[in-house]
Amino acid sequence: MSVFDLHKRVFSEYREFVRSFVRVADERLRAYVEERILGEAGxxxxxxxxxxxxxxxxxxTVDELAKMDVLHEDTARxxxxADGAPFRLYRHQVEAIRRAREGRSYVLTSGTGSGKSFAYFIPIVDLVVRNPGIRGPVAIVVYPMNALVNSQLHALEELRKRYEDRYGEGSFPVRFARYTGQTDEDERRRLREDPPPPPPHQLRHGGVPPHPPRGPEPGVPPSLGGPLLPGL
Incomplete structure:
Protein backbone atom coordinates (compact mmCIF):
# COMPACT_ATOMS: atom_id res chain seq x y z
CA MET A 1 0.00 0.00 0.00
CA SER A 2 1.40 3.36 -1.00
CA VAL A 3 1.30 6.39 1.26
CA PHE A 4 -1.38 7.89 -0.98
CA ASP A 5 -3.56 4.79 -0.67
CA LEU A 6 -3.08 4.89 3.11
CA HIS A 7 -4.01 8.56 3.17
CA LYS A 8 -7.20 7.86 1.19
CA ARG A 9 -8.12 4.88 3.38
CA VAL A 10 -7.69 6.82 6.64
CA PHE A 11 -9.92 9.63 5.37
CA SER A 12 -12.54 7.19 4.13
CA GLU A 13 -12.65 5.27 7.41
CA TYR A 14 -12.89 8.48 9.40
CA ARG A 15 -15.75 9.69 7.19
CA GLU A 16 -17.63 6.42 7.76
CA PHE A 17 -16.99 6.67 11.50
CA VAL A 18 -18.54 10.14 11.63
CA ARG A 19 -21.45 9.07 9.43
CA SER A 20 -22.19 6.18 11.83
CA PHE A 21 -23.43 8.49 14.59
CA VAL A 22 -24.77 11.44 12.59
CA ARG A 23 -28.56 11.24 12.44
CA VAL A 24 -30.33 14.20 10.80
CA ALA A 25 -34.13 13.98 10.73
CA ASP A 26 -34.83 16.89 8.40
CA GLU A 27 -34.45 15.80 4.76
CA ARG A 28 -33.03 19.08 3.53
CA LEU A 29 -30.47 19.28 6.31
CA ARG A 30 -29.58 15.61 5.83
CA ALA A 31 -28.96 16.20 2.11
CA TYR A 32 -26.79 19.21 2.91
CA VAL A 33 -24.73 17.27 5.46
CA GLU A 34 -24.28 14.32 3.08
CA GLU A 35 -23.20 16.54 0.21
CA ARG A 36 -21.27 19.36 1.85
CA ILE A 37 -19.77 17.60 4.87
CA LEU A 38 -19.77 13.80 4.54
CA GLY A 39 -19.47 13.62 0.76
CA GLU A 40 -16.28 12.95 -1.19
CA ALA A 41 -15.81 16.68 -1.76
CA GLY A 42 -17.09 17.56 1.70
CA THR A 61 23.69 37.89 23.28
CA VAL A 62 22.88 38.17 26.98
CA ASP A 63 26.62 38.53 27.65
CA GLU A 64 26.86 41.47 25.26
CA LEU A 65 23.86 43.11 26.95
CA ALA A 66 25.53 42.59 30.32
CA LYS A 67 28.65 44.39 29.09
CA MET A 68 26.43 47.33 28.11
CA ASP A 69 24.71 47.20 31.55
CA VAL A 70 21.37 46.51 29.91
CA LEU A 71 21.41 43.27 31.92
CA HIS A 72 23.12 42.39 35.17
CA GLU A 73 26.02 39.95 34.80
CA ASP A 74 24.19 37.41 36.97
CA THR A 75 21.15 37.60 34.70
CA ALA A 76 23.44 36.69 31.81
CA ARG A 77 24.74 33.72 33.81
CA ALA A 82 22.73 23.54 28.11
CA ASP A 83 26.38 23.76 26.98
CA GLY A 84 26.87 27.01 28.91
CA ALA A 85 26.84 29.27 25.85
CA PRO A 86 24.89 32.53 26.23
CA PHE A 87 21.53 32.87 24.52
CA ARG A 88 21.55 35.09 21.48
CA LEU A 89 18.33 37.08 21.51
CA TYR A 90 16.18 38.33 18.68
CA ARG A 91 16.04 42.05 18.04
CA HIS A 92 12.43 42.33 19.28
CA GLN A 93 13.46 40.66 22.54
CA VAL A 94 16.33 43.10 23.01
CA GLU A 95 14.06 46.06 22.30
CA ALA A 96 11.56 44.81 24.91
CA ILE A 97 14.33 44.29 27.48
CA ARG A 98 15.69 47.80 26.88
CA ARG A 99 12.22 49.29 27.37
CA ALA A 100 11.76 47.35 30.61
CA ARG A 101 15.18 48.52 31.82
CA GLU A 102 14.07 52.11 31.17
CA GLY A 103 10.86 51.53 33.12
CA ARG A 104 8.69 51.88 30.03
CA SER A 105 5.61 49.81 29.18
CA TYR A 106 5.47 47.74 26.00
CA VAL A 107 3.27 45.29 24.10
CA LEU A 108 5.05 42.56 22.14
CA THR A 109 3.27 40.69 19.34
CA SER A 110 5.21 38.12 17.35
CA GLY A 111 4.82 34.62 15.98
CA THR A 112 4.99 31.22 17.63
CA GLY A 113 8.52 30.28 18.63
CA SER A 114 9.76 33.87 18.60
CA GLY A 115 10.74 33.88 22.27
CA LYS A 116 8.04 36.12 23.71
CA SER A 117 8.48 34.60 27.18
CA PHE A 118 12.12 35.74 27.35
CA ALA A 119 10.92 39.28 26.63
CA TYR A 120 9.30 39.41 30.07
CA PHE A 121 11.11 36.74 32.10
CA ILE A 122 14.53 38.27 31.48
CA PRO A 123 13.50 41.74 32.77
CA ILE A 124 11.80 40.14 35.80
CA VAL A 125 14.90 38.13 36.69
CA ASP A 126 17.14 41.14 36.05
CA LEU A 127 15.12 43.25 38.49
CA VAL A 128 15.50 40.57 41.17
CA VAL A 129 19.26 40.04 40.80
CA ARG A 130 19.88 43.81 40.80
CA ASN A 131 17.98 44.11 44.10
CA PRO A 132 18.99 41.37 46.56
CA GLY A 133 16.57 41.17 49.46
CA ILE A 134 13.65 42.71 47.57
CA ARG A 135 10.33 41.40 48.85
CA GLY A 136 8.13 39.30 46.60
CA PRO A 137 6.33 38.68 44.51
CA VAL A 138 7.92 40.92 41.91
CA ALA A 139 5.66 39.67 39.10
CA ILE A 140 2.52 37.64 38.48
CA VAL A 141 2.50 36.07 35.02
CA VAL A 142 -0.99 35.04 33.87
CA TYR A 143 -1.57 32.36 31.24
CA PRO A 144 -4.88 31.27 29.65
CA MET A 145 -4.16 27.53 30.02
CA ASN A 146 -2.51 25.31 32.62
CA ALA A 147 -0.52 23.64 29.83
CA LEU A 148 1.26 26.93 29.14
CA VAL A 149 1.93 27.44 32.84
CA ASN A 150 3.42 23.96 33.11
CA SER A 151 5.55 24.50 30.01
CA GLN A 152 6.98 27.79 31.32
CA LEU A 153 7.51 26.30 34.78
CA HIS A 154 9.53 23.49 33.19
CA ALA A 155 11.62 26.02 31.24
CA LEU A 156 12.41 28.00 34.42
CA GLU A 157 13.27 24.81 36.30
CA GLU A 158 15.65 23.85 33.49
CA LEU A 159 17.39 27.25 33.70
CA ARG A 160 17.72 26.81 37.47
CA LYS A 161 19.18 23.32 37.08
CA ARG A 162 21.79 24.50 34.57
CA TYR A 163 22.75 27.41 36.84
CA GLU A 164 23.08 25.24 39.94
CA ASP A 165 25.03 22.59 38.03
CA ARG A 166 27.61 25.31 37.32
CA TYR A 167 27.58 27.27 40.59
CA GLY A 168 26.28 24.91 43.26
CA GLU A 169 22.98 23.75 44.70
CA GLY A 170 20.87 26.54 46.17
CA SER A 171 22.80 29.27 44.32
CA PHE A 172 19.97 30.24 41.94
CA PRO A 173 19.11 33.85 42.85
CA VAL A 174 15.38 33.77 42.02
CA ARG A 175 12.41 31.91 43.47
CA PHE A 176 9.30 31.13 41.42
CA ALA A 177 6.13 29.13 41.91
CA ARG A 178 3.03 27.86 40.11
CA TYR A 179 -0.40 28.86 41.43
CA THR A 180 -3.20 27.21 39.42
CA GLY A 181 -6.14 24.88 39.86
CA GLN A 182 -3.59 22.05 39.93
CA THR A 183 -1.95 23.54 43.03
CA ASP A 184 -3.22 21.80 46.18
CA GLU A 185 -4.76 23.87 48.95
CA ASP A 186 -1.82 23.48 51.38
CA GLU A 187 0.58 24.80 48.75
CA ARG A 188 -1.81 27.63 47.86
CA ARG A 189 -2.00 28.67 51.50
CA ARG A 190 1.79 28.55 51.83
CA LEU A 191 2.22 30.72 48.72
CA ARG A 192 -0.31 33.26 49.96
CA GLU A 193 1.42 33.49 53.32
CA ASP A 194 4.97 33.35 51.95
CA PRO A 195 5.11 34.43 48.28
CA PRO A 196 8.36 33.79 46.42
CA PRO A 197 11.05 36.31 47.35
CA PRO A 198 14.58 35.83 46.10
CA PRO A 199 16.81 33.77 48.38
CA PRO A 200 19.32 35.65 50.57
CA HIS A 201 22.52 36.74 48.93
CA GLN A 202 24.97 33.84 48.96
CA LEU A 203 28.63 33.27 48.30
CA ARG A 204 29.09 31.46 45.02
CA HIS A 205 31.46 31.16 42.06
CA GLY A 206 34.20 29.58 44.13
CA GLY A 207 33.32 31.50 47.29
CA VAL A 208 33.48 34.96 45.71
CA PRO A 209 30.14 36.76 45.29
CA PRO A 210 29.65 38.14 41.76
CA HIS A 211 28.48 41.43 43.25
CA PRO A 212 28.23 42.73 46.83
CA PRO A 213 24.86 42.92 48.58
CA ARG A 214 23.23 46.28 48.16
CA GLY A 215 19.88 47.92 48.67
CA PRO A 216 17.14 48.32 46.07
CA GLU A 217 17.83 50.57 43.15
CA PRO A 218 16.15 53.96 43.11
CA GLY A 219 12.57 53.87 41.98
CA VAL A 220 11.94 50.22 42.94
CA PRO A 221 9.04 49.78 45.38
CA PRO A 222 10.13 48.01 48.58
CA SER A 223 6.98 45.86 48.66
CA LEU A 224 7.78 44.10 45.49
CA GLY A 225 11.24 38.11 44.54
CA GLY A 226 10.39 36.01 41.76
CA PRO A 227 7.39 35.39 39.52
CA LEU A 228 4.18 33.52 40.33
CA LEU A 229 2.72 31.64 37.37
CA PRO A 230 -1.08 31.52 37.64
CA GLY A 231 -3.46 30.17 35.02
CA LEU A 232 -6.96 31.43 34.38
Whole structure:
Protein backbone atom coordinates (compact mmCIF):
# COMPACT_ATOMS: atom_id res chain seq x y z
CA MET A 1 0.00 0.00 0.00
CA SER A 2 1.40 3.36 -1.00
CA VAL A 3 1.30 6.39 1.26
CA PHE A 4 -1.38 7.89 -0.98
CA ASP A 5 -3.56 4.79 -0.67
CA LEU A 6 -3.08 4.89 3.11
CA HIS A 7 -4.01 8.56 3.17
CA LYS A 8 -7.20 7.86 1.19
CA ARG A 9 -8.12 4.88 3.38
CA VAL A 10 -7.69 6.82 6.64
CA PHE A 11 -9.92 9.63 5.37
CA SER A 12 -12.54 7.19 4.13
CA GLU A 13 -12.65 5.27 7.41
CA TYR A 14 -12.89 8.48 9.40
CA ARG A 15 -15.75 9.69 7.19
CA GLU A 16 -17.63 6.42 7.76
CA PHE A 17 -16.99 6.67 11.50
CA VAL A 18 -18.54 10.14 11.63
CA ARG A 19 -21.45 9.07 9.43
CA SER A 20 -22.19 6.18 11.83
CA PHE A 21 -23.43 8.49 14.59
CA VAL A 22 -24.77 11.44 12.59
CA ARG A 23 -28.56 11.24 12.44
CA VAL A 24 -30.33 14.20 10.80
CA ALA A 25 -34.13 13.98 10.73
CA ASP A 26 -34.83 16.89 8.40
CA GLU A 27 -34.45 15.80 4.76
CA ARG A 28 -33.03 19.08 3.53
CA LEU A 29 -30.47 19.28 6.31
CA ARG A 30 -29.58 15.61 5.83
CA ALA A 31 -28.96 16.20 2.11
CA TYR A 32 -26.79 19.21 2.91
CA VAL A 33 -24.73 17.27 5.46
CA GLU A 34 -24.28 14.32 3.08
CA GLU A 35 -23.20 16.54 0.21
CA ARG A 36 -21.27 19.36 1.85
CA ILE A 37 -19.77 17.60 4.87
CA LEU A 38 -19.77 13.80 4.54
CA GLY A 39 -19.47 13.62 0.76
CA GLU A 40 -16.28 12.95 -1.19
CA ALA A 41 -15.81 16.68 -1.76
CA GLY A 42 -17.09 17.56 1.70
CA UNK A 43 -15.66 19.83 4.35
CA UNK A 44 -15.25 17.32 7.15
CA UNK A 45 -11.65 18.47 7.56
CA UNK A 46 -9.87 21.64 6.45
CA UNK A 47 -7.44 21.83 3.57
CA UNK A 48 -3.80 21.45 4.65
CA UNK A 49 -2.08 24.69 5.58
CA UNK A 50 1.56 25.04 4.63
CA UNK A 51 3.45 28.20 5.48
CA UNK A 52 7.04 29.25 6.05
CA UNK A 53 8.25 30.21 9.50
CA UNK A 54 9.58 33.78 9.47
CA UNK A 55 13.22 34.42 10.20
CA UNK A 56 13.50 36.84 13.09
CA UNK A 57 16.30 39.40 13.06
CA UNK A 58 19.02 38.48 15.55
CA UNK A 59 20.20 40.84 18.26
CA UNK A 60 22.86 40.78 20.95
CA THR A 61 23.69 37.89 23.28
CA VAL A 62 22.88 38.17 26.98
CA ASP A 63 26.62 38.53 27.65
CA GLU A 64 26.86 41.47 25.26
CA LEU A 65 23.86 43.11 26.95
CA ALA A 66 25.53 42.59 30.32
CA LYS A 67 28.65 44.39 29.09
CA MET A 68 26.43 47.33 28.11
CA ASP A 69 24.71 47.20 31.55
CA VAL A 70 21.37 46.51 29.91
CA LEU A 71 21.41 43.27 31.92
CA HIS A 72 23.12 42.39 35.17
CA GLU A 73 26.02 39.95 34.80
CA ASP A 74 24.19 37.41 36.97
CA THR A 75 21.15 37.60 34.70
CA ALA A 76 23.44 36.69 31.81
CA ARG A 77 24.74 33.72 33.81
CA UNK A 78 21.17 32.42 34.19
CA UNK A 79 20.02 32.62 30.57
CA UNK A 80 22.37 30.16 28.96
CA UNK A 81 22.10 27.05 26.82
CA ALA A 82 22.73 23.54 28.11
CA ASP A 83 26.38 23.76 26.98
CA GLY A 84 26.87 27.01 28.91
CA ALA A 85 26.84 29.27 25.85
CA PRO A 86 24.89 32.53 26.23
CA PHE A 87 21.53 32.87 24.52
CA ARG A 88 21.55 35.09 21.48
CA LEU A 89 18.33 37.08 21.51
CA TYR A 90 16.18 38.33 18.68
CA ARG A 91 16.04 42.05 18.04
CA HIS A 92 12.43 42.33 19.28
CA GLN A 93 13.46 40.66 22.54
CA VAL A 94 16.33 43.10 23.01
CA GLU A 95 14.06 46.06 22.30
CA ALA A 96 11.56 44.81 24.91
CA ILE A 97 14.33 44.29 27.48
CA ARG A 98 15.69 47.80 26.88
CA ARG A 99 12.22 49.29 27.37
CA ALA A 100 11.76 47.35 30.61
CA ARG A 101 15.18 48.52 31.82
CA GLU A 102 14.07 52.11 31.17
CA GLY A 103 10.86 51.53 33.12
CA ARG A 104 8.69 51.88 30.03
CA SER A 105 5.61 49.81 29.18
CA TYR A 106 5.47 47.74 26.00
CA VAL A 107 3.27 45.29 24.10
CA LEU A 108 5.05 42.56 22.14
CA THR A 109 3.27 40.69 19.34
CA SER A 110 5.21 38.12 17.35
CA GLY A 111 4.82 34.62 15.98
CA THR A 112 4.99 31.22 17.63
CA GLY A 113 8.52 30.28 18.63
CA SER A 114 9.76 33.87 18.60
CA GLY A 115 10.74 33.88 22.27
CA LYS A 116 8.04 36.12 23.71
CA SER A 117 8.48 34.60 27.18
CA PHE A 118 12.12 35.74 27.35
CA ALA A 119 10.92 39.28 26.63
CA TYR A 120 9.30 39.41 30.07
CA PHE A 121 11.11 36.74 32.10
CA ILE A 122 14.53 38.27 31.48
CA PRO A 123 13.50 41.74 32.77
CA ILE A 124 11.80 40.14 35.80
CA VAL A 125 14.90 38.13 36.69
CA ASP A 126 17.14 41.14 36.05
CA LEU A 127 15.12 43.25 38.49
CA VAL A 128 15.50 40.57 41.17
CA VAL A 129 19.26 40.04 40.80
CA ARG A 130 19.88 43.81 40.80
CA ASN A 131 17.98 44.11 44.10
CA PRO A 132 18.99 41.37 46.56
CA GLY A 133 16.57 41.17 49.46
CA ILE A 134 13.65 42.71 47.57
CA ARG A 135 10.33 41.40 48.85
CA GLY A 136 8.13 39.30 46.60
CA PRO A 137 6.33 38.68 44.51
CA VAL A 138 7.92 40.92 41.91
CA ALA A 139 5.66 39.67 39.10
CA ILE A 140 2.52 37.64 38.48
CA VAL A 141 2.50 36.07 35.02
CA VAL A 142 -0.99 35.04 33.87
CA TYR A 143 -1.57 32.36 31.24
CA PRO A 144 -4.88 31.27 29.65
CA MET A 145 -4.16 27.53 30.02
CA ASN A 146 -2.51 25.31 32.62
CA ALA A 147 -0.52 23.64 29.83
CA LEU A 148 1.26 26.93 29.14
CA VAL A 149 1.93 27.44 32.84
CA ASN A 150 3.42 23.96 33.11
CA SER A 151 5.55 24.50 30.01
CA GLN A 152 6.98 27.79 31.32
CA LEU A 153 7.51 26.30 34.78
CA HIS A 154 9.53 23.49 33.19
CA ALA A 155 11.62 26.02 31.24
CA LEU A 156 12.41 28.00 34.42
CA GLU A 157 13.27 24.81 36.30
CA GLU A 158 15.65 23.85 33.49
CA LEU A 159 17.39 27.25 33.70
CA ARG A 160 17.72 26.81 37.47
CA LYS A 161 19.18 23.32 37.08
CA ARG A 162 21.79 24.50 34.57
CA TYR A 163 22.75 27.41 36.84
CA GLU A 164 23.08 25.24 39.94
CA ASP A 165 25.03 22.59 38.03
CA ARG A 166 27.61 25.31 37.32
CA TYR A 167 27.58 27.27 40.59
CA GLY A 168 26.28 24.91 43.26
CA GLU A 169 22.98 23.75 44.70
CA GLY A 170 20.87 26.54 46.17
CA SER A 171 22.80 29.27 44.32
CA PHE A 172 19.97 30.24 41.94
CA PRO A 173 19.11 33.85 42.85
CA VAL A 174 15.38 33.77 42.02
CA ARG A 175 12.41 31.91 43.47
CA PHE A 176 9.30 31.13 41.42
CA ALA A 177 6.13 29.13 41.91
CA ARG A 178 3.03 27.86 40.11
CA TYR A 179 -0.40 28.86 41.43
CA THR A 180 -3.20 27.21 39.42
CA GLY A 181 -6.14 24.88 39.86
CA GLN A 182 -3.59 22.05 39.93
CA THR A 183 -1.95 23.54 43.03
CA ASP A 184 -3.22 21.80 46.18
CA GLU A 185 -4.76 23.87 48.95
CA ASP A 186 -1.82 23.48 51.38
CA GLU A 187 0.58 24.80 48.75
CA ARG A 188 -1.81 27.63 47.86
CA ARG A 189 -2.00 28.67 51.50
CA ARG A 190 1.79 28.55 51.83
CA LEU A 191 2.22 30.72 48.72
CA ARG A 192 -0.31 33.26 49.96
CA GLU A 193 1.42 33.49 53.32
CA ASP A 194 4.97 33.35 51.95
CA PRO A 195 5.11 34.43 48.28
CA PRO A 196 8.36 33.79 46.42
CA PRO A 197 11.05 36.31 47.35
CA PRO A 198 14.58 35.83 46.10
CA PRO A 199 16.81 33.77 48.38
CA PRO A 200 19.32 35.65 50.57
CA HIS A 201 22.52 36.74 48.93
CA GLN A 202 24.97 33.84 48.96
CA LEU A 203 28.63 33.27 48.30
CA ARG A 204 29.09 31.46 45.02
CA HIS A 205 31.46 31.16 42.06
CA GLY A 206 34.20 29.58 44.13
CA GLY A 207 33.32 31.50 47.29
CA VAL A 208 33.48 34.96 45.71
CA PRO A 209 30.14 36.76 45.29
CA PRO A 210 29.65 38.14 41.76
CA HIS A 211 28.48 41.43 43.25
CA PRO A 212 28.23 42.73 46.83
CA PRO A 213 24.86 42.92 48.58
CA ARG A 214 23.23 46.28 48.16
CA GLY A 215 19.88 47.92 48.67
CA PRO A 216 17.14 48.32 46.07
CA GLU A 217 17.83 50.57 43.15
CA PRO A 218 16.15 53.96 43.11
CA GLY A 219 12.57 53.87 41.98
CA VAL A 220 11.94 50.22 42.94
CA PRO A 221 9.04 49.78 45.38
CA PRO A 222 10.13 48.01 48.58
CA SER A 223 6.98 45.86 48.66
CA LEU A 224 7.78 44.10 45.49
CA GLY A 225 11.24 38.11 44.54
CA GLY A 226 10.39 36.01 41.76
CA PRO A 227 7.39 35.39 39.52
CA LEU A 228 4.18 33.52 40.33
CA LEU A 229 2.72 31.64 37.37
CA PRO A 230 -1.08 31.52 37.64
CA GLY A 231 -3.46 30.17 35.02
CA LEU A 232 -6.96 31.43 34.38
Missing amino acids: ELWPEPLVQLSPAYEPGE IFRK
